Amino acid sequence: MSTPKPDRWRALRLTLITLFVALAYVFAYRGSFIASGSPLDPRDLLSPDLWAKGGPLLGDFLTPDLAARDIEPVTLQLPVPVPCGSAENGAPAASGPRLVPSVPCAEPRDKFTVEGFELQPNTELQLRWRLPSGQYFPGQFITTDADGYFSAEFEARPIVATKDGVPGQIEVELQVEVGELKPSQAFFDVLDGVIVTIFMALMATAAAVVVAAPFSFLAAQNVTRRGPVGTAVYYTVRTIFNILRSFEAIVIATLFAFWVDFGPFAGVLALTVVTVASLGKLFSEAIEGIDPGPVEALTATGANRLQVVWFAIVPQIVPNFVSFIIYHWDINVRISTIIGYVGGGGIGYYLAQMINTGQDNKAGTAIWAIVLVVWAMDFISAEVRKRYT
Amino acid sequence: MLEVQNLHKVYPNGTRALTDVSFNVEDGEFLVVIGLSGSGKSTLLRCVNRLIEPTQGKILWDGVDVTAATGAELRGVRRRIGMIFQQFNLVKRSTVMTNVLAGRLGYVGTAGSLVGLWSAEDKAQALRALERVGLAEKANARADALSGGQQQRVAIARALMQNPQLILADEPVASLDPVLSHSILQYLEQLNREEKITVVCSLHFLDLVHRYATRVIALKDGQVVFTGLPQEIDKARFKEIYGEDAIEVKAGLSA
Structure with a gap:
């Protein structure tokens, strides 16, 4: 039985937390803006220079290059x-x-x-x-x-x-x-880039599912963690997933870009690695969350472990897996846009080129396309998941 | 014959679930295990087919040491012991037919079963088993579309697919309406009498014990406190097993 805490303690705790957050904010401000030599002055936001520069830029983005004669x-x-x-x-x-x-x-x-x-x-x-x-x-x-x-x-x-x-x-x-x-030419180039990006995401997701699905069973406590060998496998696979997950997609993409050259291939490889780590965790948690009853029942019939997995676990996780895969495809479309920006190909790469060469109308076309695609993917993935589960 | 000798089970958290449990079950018996929740009934049943590893002691079945069996030998023992659970433990998203066929997994090859290649014989047997529990027309329904009583009957059909010599039933009617209890237990009784399948069943309600058991053992705090015929459990014995405060509740509607 825990006794309810007196109110003054809760008040003190709240005060201390607030103080801590405030201090952390001050330190972060000093660290990021003052140490970099460009202190952030809120008045900058009102300076006419900033708006004079931003206005035409915004204008260019708002009038994308879509059609021409x-x-x-x-x-x-x-x-x-x-x-x-x-x-x-x-x-x-x-x-x-x-x-x-x-x-x-x-x-x-x-x-x-x-x-x-x-x-x-x-x-x-x-x-x-x-x-x-x-x-x-x-x-x-x-x-x-x-x-x-x-x-x-x-x-x-x-x-x-x-x-x-x-x-x-x-x-x-x-x-x-x-x-x-x-x-216009930009319209077709952007369309091309968007399709490349969507397919990059699709390929990476598909490849990642093929790898993550079997390994996720090894990283699931209720399947693998039995005996010293099982426990060792469980911890090894989990650790690999955790390490992979700690790398940011954009970092891996940059590494791959130097290794296999810039382009969609590097992007797909990087996305695959990141997606394996992420889906591996989601999958293994879904497996750990199943009803253990059928596993017990089929073990009792004399089925071997593979048969138990296939007949008692797989039917239970299919809806979750489908939902995670579609959700991740949606996420991957966004990530692959960013990866493209660092040389991974697709619409992100096109956007980077247009910004770097000052073709702001075309960059605007790319940005609108990204907004449209991300919105559409979000909508479709939500709808499919709603219907399937 | 099933012989349980000096069985102990201590869980990793220190709970002593079974302490020095010994008893024999002759072939063809309908043995009912009674006792309060937490008295070790489920642990005992699960030790028999090694869903739970006993800490100490021996279980012999037809002269085979179940406690020493490993791998294929253990699976060979398990496939001849059917098991019925309180929560039915069907795969809810699979069809009734698939659930029943799964009872056959111990007999078929891994590769064939994984791709769903069942022999015509297995399918025919599954239909016969479903007919036996009166659910043949539900073969293609999803398991979660069935009522609780129907799901438990599917579970019995699944156990039948194992051609079992022994059925372990862990509180098979505890999740069901009292009205349905008799229906389920009558199926078990029928299998016990007609197929000579030994049944070891844990139950809560004393009137069900009186009606179905050929012999009873009672557990209290993981120890056997009574072995004998159901008629021998009178008011005094009942208080001994369930404690002074217990009041007997009837499952109602005797068959």
Whole structure:
């Protein structure tokens, strides 16, 4: 019989625990932020700089690269007869992407301006002369403004003079979007990555089940721990599971990446190891939690140990095992995303590449895909487990 | 004949479950073991087929030293001893048929049984056993779809598959309605009389003991305090076995 503790003791205990937690927090703060030389100042969160940097980044992530039109090169041409009258004057279009000169024709050494309208906004373009001979005479680089407008100075050099009635032309090459809106390259790359990640998780889970299922029986007290040999096996397998479980998936993935090279294979190997350890523990605990009655009954019939396991234990653990396997597949999809980030392939690797090369729209596509897949896996796994057990 | 000689059982935690228990069971007897909960009845029954290892003492069955048997020899002994449990101990998620066939595991090869290859003979025997306990039509039902009384009858059918010469029944009716007690015990009595299967059964209710036992032994604190015929248990003996405060309760509805 335990006597109920006086209230003041409980109050004191609560105070001491609170004090301890507070102290631990202070030490952790000092250790992690002050020792690293960048003390965390809560006011940083309000600094305009942080938000100025984060805003566009967030914008890019919120506008993922999903769809695009085909791109075709289109050349805009504008004939400029030099000298005047040597050929027919050019007639600029009234709308659409067009080049408009300040003069219809020019005398050698004349200076004039050329304006561009409704071109691609904020884009660098190269202007050039196409000579009557068909050769190019490189001109200048210009950058269009937000409305797709530019204005550039030209000089009518003698080399551009009309020859045999063919005038020289000012040219600019544009990249024009044509046709229907289609899923973009990034969309397909992300889809590819997601499928690779899901299958990495599936392969690792399947391989891990094949290893963990038989070994989990060896790590189950009620099956194995009999006699000195059984006890030794029980502790050995349990210890191996425990050691394996103490390694983080991402650490093992990095090791494997150096061993078998970066890619999905390294990711699958690492995931398998981690899943064996985790499922091994879950499985063996499920086995230890069975009703011992049928085991006793079948042992009493003269069945051997393998038969007892198969007829008395296996039917009892099937629902649990199925539930754990599906749950772990779900977990593995998330882990394999992270593993991919350190070189394990799949969507994680794609995400890392896009972030490292500053292609934030594509990184956004990958992030949305990950959110969608994780949510879907979570939902499916919960539904299946609910229905099966 | 089953001979139990100076049997002792001390559990690792120090509990003395059996102290110097000796008795014989002749072939064809219906021996009932009585005693309070914790008096050692279950331990005693489980020592007979070595589900529990006795600490000391000997058990001889048909001249074979059960306590010395190991491995295949022990399994050979076990397969001729059927056992019925208080909690029925069926595999609940398996079908009735699979549960009954499992009684045959001691006779069949490991590989064949693991892939579910049962001989036509075994299947026919299983159906006969189920017919015998009146559950042939439940063969393909899941065991947990059956009522308690039906589950215990399946357990009897499973024991029958062993072609047992001895049936150990550990409180076979303690989890059942008193009304069903007679139904279950009558099956055991029938097997005892018609098939000459020796039965060693632990029971709680004295009226059931009087009705079914051919001989009784009583345990108190792990020791045999009475051996004799059921009629010999009068009020005085009853108080001796169950203590001064005990009041006899009837299972009701005599058959």
